[in-house]
Amino acid sequence: MTVDTNVVIIGAGPAGLTAARRLSELDIEYTLISREDRPGAYKACGGYVPGRVLDEFGLNQIPDAHDVRSIRMKFPGLEMKRVDFDQPVGVNVNRENLGKALLGKIEGDPGEIWLETECGLIESSSDGCIVRYTKENESGLISSNLIIDASGANPVSLRFNPVRNRPTNSQIGYAVQYQMKTKRSLDIVNDFFYGSEFSPRGYAWNFPRGHETVLGTGGIIDTIRTSEKRTTTYLDNLVENTDPTTNELQNAGYEIVQREAALMPLAGIVSPSYGKRIMLAGDAACQCSPITGEGIHYSMSGGQKAAEVAIECVRKKDFTDKALSRYENSWTKAFGSDLKWGLWLQKRFLESGSSSMGSTFLRSDKSTRVIAEMLAGARTVRSAILAAAPGYLVSKIRRA
Secondary structure (H helix, E strand, O other): OEEEOOEEEEOOOHHHHHHHHHHHHOOOOEEEEOOOOOOOOOOOOOOEEEHHHHHHHOOOOOOOOEEEOEEEEEOOOOOOEEEEOOOOOEEEOOHHHHHHHHHHOOOOOOEEEEOOEEEEEEEEEOOEEEEEEEEOOEEEEEEEOEEEEOOOOOOHHHHOOOOOOOOOOOOEEEEEEEEEEEOOOOOOOEEEEEOOOOOOOOEEEEEEEOOEEEEEEEEEHHHHHHOOOOHHHHHHHHHHHOOOHHHHHHHHOEEEEEEEEEEEEOOOOOOOOEEOOEEEOHHHHOOOOOOOOOOHHHHHHHHHHHHHHHHHHHHHOOOOHHHHHHHHHHHHHHHHHHHHHHHHHHHHHHHHOHHHHHHHHOOOHHHHHHHHHHHOOOOOHHHHHHHHOOHHHHHHHHHO
16 A cells, blocks of 8 residues: 655654644644554653643643652762752653653644554655555555654664764663552652762663652663673662662562663764755654753654644745755754753763762752752753853853
8 A cells, every 4th residue: 555645754752743743733744653552652761751841842731740849869979969849840750641642632634643553664865755664464655755753762764764874882872770669659759870889870860650660770882881780780779779769669668560771862963863855853863861861852842843844845845955954953953052061061970970070060059959950851951050060161161
């Protein structure tokens, strides 16, 4: 079977579903294909959604969302610091529930969403795009004017029509996490742990959701490969030997119900993110914070901006690289600074060590709150660095 449409979206994560929502709002035909049967159900993710996402995209009704009002941070040589906020700074959610909420925001009928559909060969030329797919043991073709590839950290389009090289192992993170259930409810306090005790020169996290929590750790792939410890050893240490986490989990009666892993693009701004009638969005475009690993906000914003450029291209019947370049200009203007300075901060952590960087940025209650706001997504990375860094660093940053 051959299907004709204006835009093919590959992937039903935050980027893909947000792109579909925007195309639907402006009555542009599309077909979204995803191998998942339930969006987000199998995605390894901490599940923290910053408050700015809820406001910007109208997602205040995510099922079973837990308000986050407190952040704790642990750096080597320093006591754990806790920062409380008067209002929620975000929510912790199950990724499948987030997927349901995003799917529910897609209204109208200009598009089709095909779940449990495998994407095969992708071809693009000056005449258009062809996507081969397999659904329910039947194969077919979709012809389109454009493709929005939101298929994850290893985007499927790079296998056939690469618009750029894949990021190197020094630019990709690897994370493992435990999905846990507890007999008694946990306080909703999001924890961030930095230092070699908790990760292979990355960081670890604990994001509770009432009777559930997600405990994870990770680092840059190159660093993990040279580490003497298995990555899960860091998690086991958090569970068994690190208070207050150990004490809180034991008192709540915890059980590990699932072990999972995922890749995270931590490369900062990677160009180009478009070409040959294809736009990369979300993890496929490395739209992920290099310092926190948070990608939901950036993915949704990237997906929306890809859709808006697609709409303009369809209406003008202009699918050239010059027309698509508006996409990269748009998303880098919107949040490229966060990725740029997040990468800057990440490299300082790796080069200087978490201990020295922790004492540099957490030297006062004011700077501690600033860093907590950044980790919660309530403050941009650059503004956090300018507000919390010593004067000699601030002068360098202002000149950059």
